[in-house]
Amino acid sequence: MTNMIEASGLVKRYKEVTALAGLDLVVPEGVVLGLLGPNGAGKTTAVSILSTLLEPDEGQAMVAGADVRKDPKAVRRLIGLSGQYAAVDEHLTGFENLDMIGRLYHLGKTKSRERARELLEVFDLTEAGDRPVKTYSGGMRRRLDLAGALVAKPPVLFLDEPSSGLDPRSRVDLWDTIRDLVKEGATLLLTTQYLEEADQLADDIVVIDHGHEIAHGTADELKTQVGGERIEVTVADVMHVTPAEEVLAAFAVGDIRIDHHSRGLTAPIAGGAPVLTQALRELDARGIVVQDVGLRRPTLDDVFLSLTGHVAEEEVESNGGRSKKPKEEELEEVSR
Amino acid sequence: MSQLMTALGDGAVVAKRNVIKIKRVPEILVFVLLSPIMFVLLFAFVFGGAIDVATGAPPEVYREFLIAGILAQTVIFGATFTGAGLADDMQKGIIDRFRSLPMARSAVLVGRTSSDVIYNGISVAIMALTGLLVGWAIRTSFLEAALGFGLLLLFAYAFSWVMAYVGLLVPSVEVINNASFMVIFPITFVSNAFVPLETLPAPLQTFAEWNPVSSLTQAVRELFGNIPPGAPEPTAWPLQNPIVYTLIWIIIIMVIFVPISIRQYRRAARR
Ligand SMILES: Nc1ncnc2c1ncn2[C@@H]1O[C@H](COP(=O)(O)OP(=O)(O)OP(=O)(O)O)[C@@H](O)[C@H]1O
Ligand SMILES: [Mg+2]
Numbered sequence: 001m002t003n004m005i006e007a008s009g010l011v012k013r014y015k016e017v018t019a020l021a022g023l024d025l026v027v028p029e030g031v032v033l034g035l036l037g038p039n040g041a042g043k044t045t046a047v048s049i050l051s052t053l054l055e056p057d058e059g060q061a062m063v064a065g066a067d068v069r070k071d072p073k074a075v076r077r078l079i080g081l082s083g084q085y086a087a088v089d090e091h092l093t094g095f096e097n098l099d100m101i102g103r104l105y106h107l108g109k110t111k112s113r114e115r116a117r118e119l120l121e122v123f124d125l126t127e128a129g130d131r132p133v134k135t136y137s138g139g140m141r142r143r144l145d146l147a148g149a150l151v152a153k154p155p156v157l158f159l160d161e162p163s164s165g166l167d168p169r170s171r172v173d174l175w176d177t178i179r180d181l182v183k184e185g186a187t188l189l190l191t192t193q194y195l196e197e198a199d200q201l202a203d204d205i206v207v208i209d210h211g212h213e214i215a216h217g218t219a220d221e222l223k224t225q226v227g228g229e230r231i232e233v234t235v236a237d238v239m240h241v242t243p244a245e246e247v248l249a250a251f252a253v254g255d256i257r258i259d260h261h262s263r264g265l266t267a268p269i270a271g272g273a274p275v276l277t278q279a280l281r282e283l284d285a286r287g288i289v290v291q292d293v294g295l296r297r298p299t300l301d302d303v304f305l306s307l308t309g310h311v312a313e314e315e316v317e318s319n320g321g322r323s324k325k326p327k328e329e330e331l332e333e334v335s336r
Numbered sequence: 337m338s339q340l341m342t343a344l345g346d347g348a349v350v351a352k353r354n355v356i357k358i359k360r361v362p363e364i365l366v367f368v369l370l371s372p373i374m375f376v377l378l379f380a381f382v383f384g385g386a387i388d389v390a391t392g393a394p395p396e397v398y399r400e401f402l403i404a405g406i407l408a409q410t411v412i413f414g415a416t417f418t419g420a421g422l423a424d425d426m427q428k429g430i431i432d433r434f435r436s437l438p439m440a441r442s443a444v445l446v447g448r449t450s451s452d453v454i455y456n457g458i459s460v461a462i463m464a465l466t467g468l469l470v471g472w473a474i475r476t477s478f479l480e481a482a483l484g485f486g487l488l489l490l491f492a493y494a495f496s497w498v499m500a501y502v503g504l505l506v507p508s509v510e511v512i513n514n515a516s517f518m519v520i521f522p523i524t525f526v527s528n529a530f531v532p533l534e535t536l537p538a539p540l541q542t543f544a545e546w547n548p549v550s551s552l553t554q555a556v557r558e559l560f561g562n563i564p565p566g567a568p569e570p571t572a573w574p575l576q577n578p579i580v581y582t583l584i585w586i587i588i589i590m591v592i593f594v595p596i597s598i599r600q601y602r603r604a605a606r607r
Contacts, residue, residue, distance in 0.1 A: 088433075
């Protein structure tokens, strides 16, 4: 199996920050690599370098057999990029945007048009296809931008947070589309904040922080690395979240994470099922109605938080409470 | 397909995109057109009586003298659009999208400068019509007049490469607009566009004589037959040979700004 992406020692410095501090990445053909990391970790910078938008200060990178520095044009012929922020032309229609991209990949007039219609269909934009993008919602723009990356059916794809701003349905559709592409042999580098997404799609995961790798492996390997079992409880009433937290605090061996929207609480425990039973009894005694409960292995979220723990800790301290962190994350998700 | 054909093809694709924008946002045109009309009316009727283009000439003579100057000024202002358009594309990340595509490096700039010729063409046409209403007339042959308009648009095209460079350098539409005014006001006002050169103080007069805006204006005035009767013969070489001198400037501008703009485009994202 040949490597479609191969980067070594990538360094990119800005005046005050080092965005990449010697990053190595290897993605074999047909593999999906998930690049994970907290805000400012250097994900976009890495994608920009590999897609020839940015020149690294140090290091080499080969994409689809071409050197990004020496032969960027050859690289561009073989890649599709969808950046973190949708880059679509407001005044053109969705169709015109895709048609233009096809023409610029030199697909020819007929082929470009066909492909544009095809992709509008795939991304559920057929109806809106002939309206100016100005009239699109954020998620529609996002989908159009993703379609733009696929116009030339490139063998290597870079998707920078592809599902940010998508509703769950579109997200699941996108995952299906991505799986189909990979089945056809595409190689994909995907950055994401949704760890579930990496779990679903990525064969291989690299977690970076401060511009370098801090963990590498499959989702399972990373989860095992973090270890520990957890109780996950969903309470029926939002008013019960705080009392439930008090109950679980007695059993927890670490920070309890709370998702207020889904009324979910996650507490790391030691002791397995007996502890779970005990906790349930306690919850019941306090009149807390439990909607869903389980004893679970760590998710990638846990991996992420434990690996990039220093970020979490800083935020926890500055917020003066241990349960604040997940809330913060949620807000970010919403505002993005 | 040869490389040049590809480059031209890509440029055409980008130009088409910009033209679609002109169609979809006609409001922009309104402002493009209003300001030159306003200038014609202001100068013709406010300053017209105060500025003597030839001893004892009536105000109509000034109006005729004025139109060539305003046409020159209009195409120079038109170039601001090129800069603003590119800055806008940079801000919206569209340039990043283009830069990830296997298209010719020149295409975005070639496309932008070419489509802006349309803006310039339209504003020149509207200006000419306004001019006709206030008493301007072309007193030469069709061919000479066509040559006059051609020279205006050619200069506009060259100058839009200057603004393209500025637009990529300062990728913010607001800054572009302000920066352009700082360049455009001196070069259009310290010239023969609105006043006869003889009225300027000596150092400014020398600058104005060698200013390509003056030679462009002079060339257009000659080609339209709008040199006021009894106006003194120009003494500086650029104004004695305004067409040649303007063409030399067009070539110089293109030779310098086409390559440096394209270079700036390549590193555009490295802000
Ligand atoms: N043009 C720039 N000038 C200065 N600093 C920059 C520039 N671009 C990025 N940085 C810095 O480089 C670091 C990495 O940025 P990058 O955009 O790669 O992060 P990211 O992992 O994509 O973050 P996010 O999850 O928020 O998108 C950040 O600290 C950022 O502030
Ligand atoms: Mg990013």
